[in-house]
Amino acid sequence: MRFGLRARVTAAVVTVTTTATVVMAFSAAEIQEDDAFDRFTAAAKTSFGAMFGQAWPHLEQFMAGAPRALEMFSQGMDKAAADWMLVTSHPQPTNNDFGGLKGPPEVVKSSSQSHDWATGTENANPPDRRAALETVKDVVLVRTTGPEELLSATTTDPLTGHRLLVVSANFVAYWVVQFFDLTTFEQDLTAQRWKLAWIALGVTVLGVAAAVFAAGRIRRPVLRVASAARDLGGGAFDVRVPVKGRDELADLAASFNTMADRVGTAIEELRAKDRQQQRFVADVAHDLRTPLASMVATVATLEDASPEVRTRATELLGTQARRLARLVEDLMEISRFDAGSAELRPELVDLPALVEDAIEVSVPGTSVQVTSTGDTTVSADPRRVHTIVCNLLVNAERYGRTPITVSLEGLSGTVTIRVADSGPGVPEELRPILFDRFVRGDHARQATEGSGLGLSIARENALIHGGEITVHNDGGAVFTVRLPRESPG
Numbered sequence: 001m002r003f004g005l006r007a008r009v010t011a012a013v014v015t016v017t018t019t020a021t022v023v024m025a026f027s028a029a030e031i032q033e034d035d036a037f038d039r040f041t042a043a044a045k046t047s048f049g050a051m052f053g054q055a056w057p058h059l060e061q062f063m064a065g066a067p068r069a070l071e072m073f074s075q076g077m078d079k080a081a082a083d084w085m086l087v088t089s090h091p092q093p094t095n096n097d098f099g100g101l102k103g104p105p106e107v108v109k110s111s112s113q114s115h116d117w118a119t120g121t122e123n124a125n126p127p128d129r130r131a132a133l134e135t136v137k138d139v140v141l142v143r144t145t146g147p148e149e150l151l152s153a154t155t156t157d158p159l160t161g162h163r164l165l166v167v168s169a170n171f172v173a174y175w176v177v178q179f180f181d182l183t184t185f186e187q188d189l190t191a192q193r194w195k196l197a198w199i200a201l202g203v204t205v206l207g208v209a210a211a212v213f214a215a216g217r218i219r220r221p222v223l224r225v226a227s228a229a230r231d232l233g234g235g236a237f238d239v240r241v242p243v244k245g246r247d248e249l250a251d252l253a254a255s256f257n258t259m260a261d262r263v264g265t266a267i268e269e270l271r272a273k274d275r276q277q278q279r280f281v282a283d284v285a286h287d288l289r290t291p292l293a294s295m296v297a298t299v300a301t302l303e304d305a306s307p308e309v310r311t312r313a314t315e316l317l318g319t320q321a322r323r324l325a326r327l328v329e330d331l332m333e334i335s336r337f338d339a340g341s342a343e344l345r346p347e348l349v350d351l352p353a354l355v356e357d358a359i360e361v362s363v364p365g366t367s368v369q370v371t372s373t374g375d376t377t378v379s380a381d382p383r384r385v386h387t388i389v390c391n392l393l394v395n396a397e398r399y400g401r402t403p404i405t406v407s408l409e410g411l412s413g414t415v416t417i418r419v420a421d422s423g424p425g426v427p428e429e430l431r432p433i434l435f436d437r438f439v440r441g442d443h444a445r446q447a448t449e450g451s452g453l454g455l456s457i458a459r460e461n462a463l464i465h466g467g468e469i470t471v472h473n474d475g476g477a478v479f480t481v482r483l484p485r486e487s488p489g
Contacts, residue, residue: 014204014207014208014211017203017204017207017208017210017211018204018207021200021203021204021207022200024200025196025197025199025200028196029192029193029196032192033189033192036185036188036189037185040165040180040182040185041152041165044152044165044167044178044180045150045152045167048150048167048169048178049148049150049169051076051077051178052147052169052176054076055073055076055077055176058070058072058073058076059073059086059171059174059176060171063171063172063173063174070086070108070109073086073109074109074112077111077176078111078112083111083126083127083129083178083179083180083181084110084111084176084177084178084179085107085109085110085111085129085130085133085176085177085178085179086107086108086109086110086174086175086176086177087105087106087107087108087133087141087174087175087176087177088105088106088108088173088174088175089104089105089106089141089173104134105130105133105134105137105141105175107130108174110126110129111126112126127157127159127160128159129157129164129177129179131157131158131159132155132156132157132158132159132164132166132179133166133177135155135156135158136153136154136155136166139151139153139166140152140153140166140167140168140175140177141168141175141177142170143170144169144170146170147169147170147171148169149169149170150167150168150169151167151168151169151170152165152166152167152168153165153166154166154182162181162182162183163181163182163183163186164179164180164181164182165179165180165182166178166179166180167180218249221241221244221249221252221253222249222252224241224242224253225241225252225253225256228240228241228256228260229256232260232263237260237263237264237267238264239260240257240260241253241256241257243257276436276437279438288324288327291320291321291323291324291327292320292324294316294320295316295317295320295321298313298316298317298320299313299317301313327453330453330454330457331453333453333457333460334437334453334456334457334460337457337460337464342460342464344381344384344464344465344487344488345381345383346379346380346381346465346487347379347380347381347382348377348378348379349377349378349379349380349382349385350376350377351372351376351377351378351385351408351415351417352370352372352376352408354382354385354386354389355370355389355406355408355417356370357386358386358389358390358393359393359406361390362389362390362391362393362394362397363393363394363396363397363404366393366397366402366404367402367403367404368393368403368404368405368406369403369404369405369406370405370406370407370408371405371406371407371408372407372408372409372410373407373408373409373410374409374410374411375410376408376409376410376415377410377415378415378483378485378487379485379486379487380465380483380487381461381464381465381487384461384464384465385461385465385483387457387458387461388417388458388461388462388469388481389406389417389419391454391455391457391458392419392455392458392479392481393406393419394454395454395455395477395479396419396420396421396423396477396479397421399421399423399477400421400422400423400424400476400477401421401422401423401476402421402422403422404419404420404421404422405418405419405420406418406419407420410485412485413484413485414467414482414483414484414485415482415483415485416480416481416482416483417480417481417483418478418479418480418481419478419479419481420474420475420476420477420478420479421476421477422475422476423476423477424476425473425475425476425477426471426473426477431471434455434471435455435456435458435459435469436456437452437453437456438452438453439452439455439456458481462481462482462483465483465484465487465488466483466484466487466488467481467482467483467484468481468482469481469482
């Protein structure tokens with residue numbers, strides 16, 4: 001059987017509350033009972049000491065040989081207390097003997113009445129306490145240094161079954177013993193235990209109510225998060241959970257909202273990637289179809305054509321084949337970047353020499369001015385840096401105007417390459433998407449041989465070096481490439 005969060009929280013709180021209440025009630029009862037008994041014993045000794053202090057001169061006279069003094073002692077004891085005994089033993093101990101009772105106790109005198117603790121009345125027939133005294137004689141019938149030193153013990157009367165507190169005082173060869181019935185005292189303690197039990201029960205009931213309330217308070221935000229998670233799984237990526245407070249539940253809600261933000265962002269990125277992929281496929285298909293259609297049409301003219309036509313067709317086929325080869329190579333390079341399999345093989349590169357070679361390869365015969373300041377030696381992949389410079393030069397020649405300038409600047413931690421033309425610059429609407437794939441400055445595929453991948457490949461090559469490429473207008477388009485002097489391995 002499975003229990004929900006509410007039931008488990010309630011059970012945990014009730015268990016802790018009940019256990020703590022029971023332990024506290026039991027401890028309080030034990031402490032209170034011990035303290036009450038100590039106070040009862042102290043009060044009994046005080047009462048007994050005061051009574052004995054008034055009656056013991058008669059006992060002293062009795063020991064000196066005055067028999068009537070015993071009656072005076074008994075009357076004094078009966079007035080002050082009930083349920084007492086005067087005990088001695090035979091043979092009597094000497095004055096130098098501080099041991100216990102020698103032989104069985106002999107009751108010299110006892111109370112003529114006793115107090116009924118249950119009804120609060122005096123009983124003319126006091127119970128016989130000799131059996132009870134026998135059980136504690138080794139404790140209370142012991143020689144002491146004087147009558148002011150009182151002894152006490154608790155026992156159960158074999159005849160009545162009542163619990164008794166026995167207090168004694170020693171005077172030479174005699175012991176005066178008083179018995180205190182603990183029945184009423186124990187009844188009061190029992191009543192107190194029941195009070196504590198009822199209090200514990202009340203606290204437990206309140207604990208159950210508080211546990212149910214707390215479990216509901218805990219369960220509600222959890223249910224909100226669970227419901228929001230189901231909505232998120234169903235495609236509602238804008239769902240959020242209100243964050244209240246600063247506890248763990250608030251952390252849970254905040255964490256869910258963070259997760260939802262990331263999932264929503266990831267989904268949007270995936271959708272954007274999907275749209276980009278669809279556009280990419282469409283652009284690739286268009287760019288492949290154009291030279292292929294031209295090649296097919298050219299091949300069709302070769303049948304029964306004049307030598308001049310054949311020569312022109314051959315040139316056109318070569319141009320379109322080279323265009324296809326460049327497009328395929330660019331597509332393969334883009335696919336390697338997308339797959340994360342592009343390799344970086346850094347080595348020391350002298351940028352001025354690399355730029356001069358890129359000019360000869362990409363824009364031969366074009367006027368390009370190169371300037372260099374500072375240390376322009378960089379640790380980079382020469383093939384990829386060569387590709388960056390070539391693509392920027394081709395872009396400057398194709399969409400800008402001469403003169404074209406290339407500025408190299410070596411700083412402490414970076415090397416900067418700036419390629420600037422004297423054209424109209426980059427239109428404002430193109431800047432945010434200029435480095436995207438298949439973006440052309442003239443928006444006309446037929447007007448240029450470019451595939452629209454050159455700047456995208458240049459940016460990817462800059463990023464793989466840990467650098468960046470930016471563009472701004474300053475008398476023409478200015479592309480700035482920043483490369484770290486030490487490229488990542």
